[in-house]
Amino acid sequence: MIGVLIVIIFTALTVIAFWVVSSRDLSSSVIYFMAFGLGSTVLYVLFSAPDVALTEAVIGAGISGVVFLVSLLQTQTKEDT
Amino acid sequence: MLETLNQTTFLHTVVAIGSFTIFTIGLVGVLSKKNLFKIFLSLSIVESSLFLFFIGSHFEVGKAAPIVADGIKLFDGHMVDPVPQAMILTTIVIGVAVLALSLTFVVNYYRLSGNIDIDKMDELGEVQ
Amino acid sequence: MFNFEITALGNMFFGLTVLVFVSLFFVPNKHRSVTLYSLLFASLACIFYASDLITLFIGWEIMGWSSYFLIAKTADKQTLQKYIVFNIGGAFTLLGAIILIYGACGSFVYSELDFSAVPSGQVTAITILLLLTLFVKSGIMPFHYWVVDSYSQSNDLFSAVLSAIISKTGVFAFILIFFQIITVQYLQTPILEVVAWLGVLTSIIATFKAINEDEAKRLLAYSSIAQVGYIVTILSIMGSLSLEAALYHTVIHTFVKLLLFINVAAIIYVSKQHRFSTLGGLLYKYPLNFILLVVGIISLAGMPPLGGFSSKFLIYTALLEEHKGLLLAAVLFSSASAFLYCYKLVYGIYLGQPTNPKTEAYPRIPLRFYVPQILGAVILITLGTIPGVIVPMFNGILGSVGFEPVLYRGVFVLGSDFASFNGGVVIGAFGLIFVLILLFFVRLKNRSVKPKDRLDISYCGEVPRADVNLHYGYGMGRELSRIGLIKMILSRSSHALWQRVSTLFGDLSGITQKLYTLSAQNMGLVIFAFFTILLYMGVK
Amino acid sequence: MSLVYFIAIPILASFLTPFYKNYLRFVSVLVNILLAGFAAFFYSRLPLNEFISLDSPLSIIFILDYVSFFFVSLFIGVMLFFSLYSIKEKNNTAVFVVTNIFTSGALGLILSADIFNIYIFFEIASISAYILTGLNRDKVAYSGAIKYMIVGAVASIFLLLGIMLMYLNLGYLTLSSIGAGFHTMDKGIQYLVLLSLFIGFGIKTEILPLNFWVADIYQATPTKIAALFSAVLSKAYLFVFFHILYTLKVDAPALLFLTAIGLLSFAVAELSALRSKDVKRIFAYSTLGQLGVLFLALSSANVVVVSGALFLILVHSISKLMLFFSLDLVEKKMHSTRVEAFAGFRSAFLFTIFAIGFLSLLGIPPFAGFIAKLTILKGFASMGAYGIVGAILAISLVEATYFFRLLSANQRSKKTAEIKVPLLQKIMLSLLALAILYLGLFPQGLLDFCTDAAQTLIQGVIHV
Incomplete structure (x- = not known):
């Protein structure tokens, strides 16, 4: 069971990572990035690492996302190219 | 079928392949994207892929989280090795600190130059 | 480090140095730098009285750079560059030779050097390196480029030092090294x-x-x-x-x-x-x-x-x-x-x-x-x-x-x-002849005609203009340059070669400089490319 | 007494800044004096291992042996010098906050003997370096800092990869245990680990294909801070890299590869400086060149060469401090670090300082650089590696060309401004110059210590 879950989540993470990198809109990129953080949180739980999961949820996804969004607000939200 | 999926070796393979893919995606982002935010996002993804790889490679099926609860006084063979987890915790925190710092620089740079395109950063270099 | 020994050879050269320096002390000079001249003097003493190669080298280098600063006030850019390339280069070949000698004999002290067991190839290498050094200092032909410009552009007093003493350090080192250290039979x-x-x-x-x-x-x-x-x-x-x-x-x-x-x-x-x-x-x-x-x-x-x-x-x-x-x-x-x-x-x-x-x-x-x-x-x-x-x-x-x-x-x-x-x-005999000729001319003097100005050449057929x-x-x-061989000598100049070498290095430098202005992303690309290449090499 | 104080005290000093905001510069001096006192205290107790928590394979270990003591005292000396030198800068609290963290990062790098702590201090030192780069708060500084951060992030990713691979295969973090078990690992993994470490540290130790960012960073950094980068930061990474390398007992071909890379690095850097028109960049290139020499010398695994390299590290730190600090004075007066500006100042004192620094870097007697170079060359000669001797000498000639070009530019040009060096600065710079002269004339004591240190370094960290 755990194997299936891990495979699925990894696939999802790959797709999300691709979106993060390829999305034109910087704010949606950041949202995808937060989603990536949540996905990896689930993975950490599955890997019996609840402490890492907590940290990733709060800091990796949460705080970095917020930091990104805040700084985006101060600059521009679209990628130029 | 499902049994093989649940074996540790298979999981390690999945972890290795999956995190390598994510690593590559991030890497391509770092090297090809021109927007500074994109570059730092991609760098974060590259880092995360390393964390996933490390924790995943250390996980063995059937082992519990390394939490010393009431009955248990010591880490033993039934638990996952706690050291990598401690390491990754620290690393995540450091990563965020670095990220925040870099974004501060990016914002400040944008305020002064109105530009977050890495190819347009031409302040440095050999004077002629 | 500093080991000295008073030798007859050193005494002679040092004696010359003292005479030259003391007599030059009287000459008026605009660019008189007591510090640099005393450094130069000390370095010469260091060269002439050294009892090991390191002391010799220290003296050699101090002589090189103190002369550089003495020249630098009056010479132009290219002269200085020539000076420094040749002299530091010469000093480095000396250092190379010293290191080779150390590798061969295991010592720096003159009296402990024994070349009897050293393979002849190595002795040849040492000899050539040392000769390069000496040639540079005394301005032997392929290495004389720096000499003329430096002599002529340094201030008048220092030209005398350069020619009278500094060019002799090459001679000194030749005698010291080839007559005393690497003795004849090994050469x-x-x-x-x-x-x-x-x-x-x-x-x-x-x-x-x-x-x-x-x-x-x-x-x-x-x-x-x-x-x-x-x-x-x-x-x-x-x-x-x-x-x-x-x-x-x-x-x-x-x-x-x-x-x-x-x-x-x-x-x-x-x-x-x-x-x-x-x-x-x-x-x-x-x-x-x-x-x-x-x-x-x-x-x-x-x-x-x-x-x-x-x-x-x-x-x-x-x-x-x-x-x-x-x-x-x-x-x-x-x-x-x-x-x-x-x-x-x-x-x-x-x-x-x-x-x-x-x-x-x-x-x-x-x-x-x-x-x-x-x-x-x-x-x-x-x-x-x-x-x-x-x-x-x-x-x-x-x-x-x-x-x-x-x-x-x-x-x-x-x-x-x-x-x-x-x-x-x-x-x-010469004195006698000289006196006789002198008497002859003194007799002639009364009959000679004094010119009134510089254009007064009354015995010639034409009257020159003032210009x-x-x-x-x-x-x-x-007229000499009409002779083929001499014409060849005179027309060859080191200048073009020098220009070419310095342009070459400048261009090379320009190319490598481009590398150091890479953007962060290209830098990342370089890093990953390097990583991949090394990985590939390792896997193979 | 604990070794942790070396790391804790400076970091505390900067965290407690709000309590003495206006006096931080004095506190920094005090902190550095205190650290110097600690170093003196520990000198008689060398070598020293200290365990914190847990048992040997998993514990946090600090070690202070001869070689790390050498670096610790060097860094404390440099930082003490820096804080004393800038003690009159009232409005520059930010610098001291960061430099204190910088100190503790660098000292932590040197002292820690387990690989994850090394990573942490690697990051601490890097972060403080990023902040220091951006201190000028203008476009140039920020763009430099951003560039630095991107490259630095790549470096730390590779380092982390190497550490993870080692832990996954061995289950240890302490250097001594890793050193004992390294050769039991699969050959391929060994190679991958070494490669990741090389890339990670290679970027930070500014070695050839990985150092193309450095000149820009030095250009963006405030001049005095660039001195710290050159004198402390790169040296710390260099030491840690070779500490790990010798502990892992890598085989001869790998060391030979590093030697080649070092030589190439030296050549390319010196060549680039030849045509540069910015003195700060020239100094950066020269630093790169010297790091190339150090890399080449440290990878020789020969006691004489390595002791010469350690001597060179000290001399280079002193010379670069001297040069960058003097350049800072020039920059303040002329508002530029271009060669024309450098040519235009008039100050016999500064000219002498520059001349001494250049001659020492070139390895010309009677200055200390000569002793370092001589020792390195002697060592190579005793190994029979005459090719390297020749190459080093040939490349040094290129180095001589541009250093003397700078000197003659100043000596010959029309002077536009007279620089009056303040008394404090004058005293401090003369102290450095005298140190260089002293070490050039009486090197024996330090050389002996360097030999001990070199032996310790080559031996690696031994399992206790």
């Missing part, structure tokens, strides 16, 4: 053969370059190269007589160049002119300076009866004794050609018509300029009259280096069993 003769010819070719080429030169100090610089060329040639014979000849010539050349450079410096000081074409006709204004110059050039040309003859005599006999006929012919040729540029010095500055209308207004030469000149002249005349007087010193040096002295210990007589001459007789340069020194040596 390959083909190398010595090459060295001998390099020395003599240097002197020939430099002599012709000097003849063609219009600038007094450049002429003296070329002459200095030529003279050191003789010394190197004669040293490479590696015999007792040749060593004594080399030492004798070293002494003579030191004082000749001291005298001549200061002599010219005095003229430059009063006239602010340093080209022959803008000088001339100064004989009646500065007769004392003229007489001293004559003493200097008679010695420089190696004519009897002054000191120069004694050393040339030894050089010729040494070459004859070793049956080096071809070398002797070459030396004689170059030595004879040297008359031409010596004459240019006399004529260009003192004789003929003054080209410069301001000549009458030139001030007197300060007396302090005469101190080194008179010192030089006295020594040169003494060595002409009693040439044997310094032979005991040379014999002492030969003894300490392990050679059998061959010169007589007479005072008036100089020479070996092979040939000898009596300085007293020679100077007496025609009537000076004899102007364009002298131009």
Whole structure:
């Protein structure tokens, strides 16, 4: 069971990572990035690492996302190219 | 079928392949994207892929989280090795600190130059 | 680190240094830097009295950079660059040789060096490296590029030091290393053969370059190269007589160049002119300076009866004794050609018509300029009259280096069993002839006609205009370039080659600089590419 | 007494800044004096291992042996010098906050003997370096800092990869245990680990294909801070890299590869400086060149060469401090670090300082650089590696060309401004110059210590 879950989540993470990198809109990129953080949180739980999961949820996804969004607000939200 | 999926070796393979893919995606982002935010996002993804790889490679099926609860006084063979987890915790925190710092620089740079395109950063270099 | 030993060889060179420095102390000079001159002096002492290679090297380097700072105030950019590339390069080859010697013998101390067990290939490598160093310092031909510019562009006082002392450090090191440390039996003769010819070719080429030169100090610089060329040639014979000849010539050349450079410096000081074409006709204004110059050039040309003859005599006999006929012919040729540029010095500055209308207004030469000149002249005349007087010193040096002295210990007589001459007789005879000629001219003087101005050439068919340069020194040596070989010598210049090398390095530098301005992303690309390449190599 | 104080005290000093905001510069001096006192205290107790928590394979270990003591005292000396030198800068609290963290990062790097702590201090030192780069708060500074951060992030990713691979295969973090077990690992993994470490540290130790960012960073950084980068930061990474390398007992081909890379690095850097028109960049290139020499010398695994390299590290730190600090004075007066500006100042004192610094860097006697170079060359000669000797000497000639070009530019040009050096600065700079001269004339004591240190370094961290 755990194997299936891990495979699925990894696939999802790959797709999300691709979106993060390829999305034109910087704010949606950041949202995808937060989603990536949540996905990896689930993975950490599955890997019996609840402490890492907590940290990733709060800091990796949460705080970095917020930091990104805040700084985006101060600059521009679209990628130029 | 499902049994093989649940074996540790298979999981390690999945972890290795999956995190390598994510690593590559991030890497391509770092090297090809021109927007500074994109570059730092991609760098974060590259880092995360390393964390996933490390924790995943250390996980063995059937082992519990390394939490010393009431009955248990010591880490033993039934638990996952706690050291990598401690390491990754620290690393995540450091990563965020670095990220925040870099974004501060990016914002400040944008305020002064109105530009977050890495190819347009031409302040440095050999004077002629 | 600093280990010193007082040797006869060191004493001689240090003695020369002290005499030169002390006499130069009197000469007025705008760029007098006590710190740098004392550093230079200390470094020379360090070189001459060192008892290990490291001390020698330390002295060598300090000499190099303190001279650099002394030159830097007056020389132009390219000269300085040449100076530093050649001299630091020379010092680094010396260091390389020292390291090789250390690798071969395991020590730096002269007395502990033993080359008997060292493979001959290594000895050859050491020899070549050392020769490069010495060639650079004394300006032997392919390495002379820096010499002329540095000599002529440094301030007048320091030119004298460069020529009189610093070019001699190469000679000193040659004697020290090849006569004392790497002793004769380990040296390959083909190398010595090459060295001998390099020395003599240097002197020939430099002599012709000097003849063609219009600038007094450049002429003296070329002459200095030529003279050191003789010394190197004669040293490479590696015999007792040749060593004594080399030492004798070293002494003579030191004082000749001291005298001549200061002599010219005095003229430059009063006239602010340093080209022959803008000088001339100064004989009646500065007769004392003229007489001293004559003493200097008679010695420089190696004519009897002054000191120069004694050393040339030894050089010729040494070459004859070793049956080096071809070398002797070459030396004689170059030595004879040297008359031409010596004459240019006399004529260009003192004789003929003054080209410069301001000549009458030139001030007197300060007396302090005469101190080194008179010192030089006295020594040169003494060595002409009693040439044997310094032979005991040379014999002492030969003894300490392990050679059998061959010169007589007479005072008036100089020479070996092979040939000898009596300085007293020679100077007496020449003195007599000189007095007779003088009397003849004194008689003629009453009948001579004085020109009214410089364009008054009443005995010629045409009347020149004011802009025609009537000076004899102007364009002298131009006819020489019609001779094929000499034309080739004169037309070759180091300048183009130098330019090409420096452009090459500049371009290379431009290319590598591009790398250091990569953007962060390209940098990342480089890093990953490097990682991948190494990974690929490792996997393979 | 504990070794942790070396790391804790400076970091505390900067965290407690709000309590003495206006006096931080004095506190920094005090902190550095205190650290120097600690170092003196520990000198008689060398070598020293200290365990914190847990047992050997998993514990946090600090070690202070001869070689780390060498670096610790060097860094404390440099930082003490820096804080004293800038003690009059009242409005520059930010610098001291960061430099204190910088100190503790660098000292932590040197002292820690387990690989994860090394990573942490690697990051601490890097972060403080990023902040220091951006201190000028202008476009140039920020763009430099951003560039630095991107490259630095790549470096730390590779380092982390190497550490993870080692832990996954061995289950240890302490250097001594890793060193004992390293060769039991699979050959391929060994190679991958070494490669990741090389890339990670190679970027930070500024070695050839990985150092193309450095000149820009030095250009963006405030001049005095660039001195710290050159004197402390790169040296710390260099030490740690070779500490790990010798502990892992890598085989000869790998060391030979590093030697080649070092030589190439030296050549390319010196060549680039030849045509540069910015003195700060020239100094950066020269630093790169010297790091190349150090890399080449440290990878020789020969006691004499390595001791020469350690000597060179000290001399180079002193010289670069001197040069960058003097350049800072020039920059303040002329508002530029271009060669024309450098040529235009008039100050016999500064000229002498520059001349001494250049000559020492070139390895010209009687200055200390000569002793370092001589020792290195002697060592190579005793190994029979004459090719390297020749190459080093040939490349040094290129170095000589541009250093003397700078000197003659100043000596010959029309002077536009007279620089009056303040007394404090004058004293401090003269102290450095005298140190260089002293070490050049009486090197024996330090050389002996360097030999001990070199032996310790080559031996690696031994399992206790």
